[in-house]
Amino acid sequence: xxxxxxxxxxxxxxxxxxxxxxxxxxxxxxxxxxxxxxxxxxxxxxxxxxxxxxxxxxxxxxxxxxxxxxxxxxxxxxxxxxxxxxxxxxxxxxxxxxxxxxxxxxxxx
Amino acid sequence: xxxxxxxxxxxxxxxxxxxxxxxxxxxxxxxxxxxxxxxxxxxxxxxxxxxxxxxxxxxxxxxxxxxxxxxxxxxxxxxxxxxxxxxxxxxxxxxxxxxxxxxxxxxxxxxxx
Numbered sequence: 001x002x003x004x005x006x007x008x009x010x011x012x013x014x015x016x017x018x019x020x021x022x023x024x025x026x027x028x029x030x031x032x033x034x035x036x037x038x039x040x041x042x043x044x045x046x047x048x049x050x051x052x053x054x055x056x057x058x059x060x061x062x063x064x065x066x067x068x069x070x071x072x073x074x075x076x077x078x079x080x081x082x083x084x085x086x087x088x089x090x091x092x093x094x095x096x097x098x099x100x101x102x103x104x105x106x107x108x109x
Numbered sequence: 110x111x112x113x114x115x116x117x118x119x120x121x122x123x124x125x126x127x128x129x130x131x132x133x134x135x136x137x138x139x140x141x142x143x144x145x146x147x148x149x150x151x152x153x154x155x156x157x158x159x160x161x162x163x164x165x166x167x168x169x170x171x172x173x174x175x176x177x178x179x180x181x182x183x184x185x186x187x188x189x190x191x192x193x194x195x196x197x198x199x200x201x202x203x204x205x206x207x208x209x210x211x212x213x214x215x216x217x218x219x220x221x222x
Contacts, residue, residue, distance in 0.1 A: 045211070
């Protein structure tokens with residue numbers, strides 16, 4: 001079957017670093033997306049990985065290991081505005097998106 | 110930001126009534142999608158469109174129909190609303206189906222009483 005797993009909730013401290021993990025099982029694989037969703041708002045695109053390795057975009061980085069079916073989103077220098085849900089989505093062989101339930105990240109001062 | 114507008118933003122309706130949600134885009138993107146989002150679930154695809162009059166079912170299409178008569182408009186209809194269709198509905202657009210990210214509308218919160 002097809003499945004995306006990510007932790008339900010995580011807590012971190014302002015200024016710290018947090019890593020949000022995502023494991024996937026899809027029939028075929030054509031890349032993995034990360035989206036950010038603030039409460040009551042629409043998801044917004046953060047990153048896309050299709051090759052193994054780390055993609056860095058400012059304070060946010062995303063990593064992919066295709067052999068392990070594993071990705072993570074790394075957030076550095078956490079700010080209060082980073083409090084949000086982070087959605088992981090894998091693409092199957094037909095480029096259909098399979099979504100995780102999201103990780104709610106709580107930032108404490 | 111991608112130009113996507115959903116209407117209405119909020120709606121309360123009674124069980125058994127028909128409901129139509131509208132998604133309007135100004136980006137001229139070929140692909141449009143309707144998702145629902147419920148607590149504890151990932152976004153679930155209801156229907157999608159790959160062109161005018163070209164639509165297909167997603168994983169949770171029962172009880173829903175769609176229409177796309179113009180590139181910019183994608184309508185989602187609940188023929189006879191049920192309480193299980195209480196949800197937040199998101200429309201999304203993309204340029205293609207491969208590596209293009211989705212751009213989402215602001216969502217419609219639908220409550221069926």
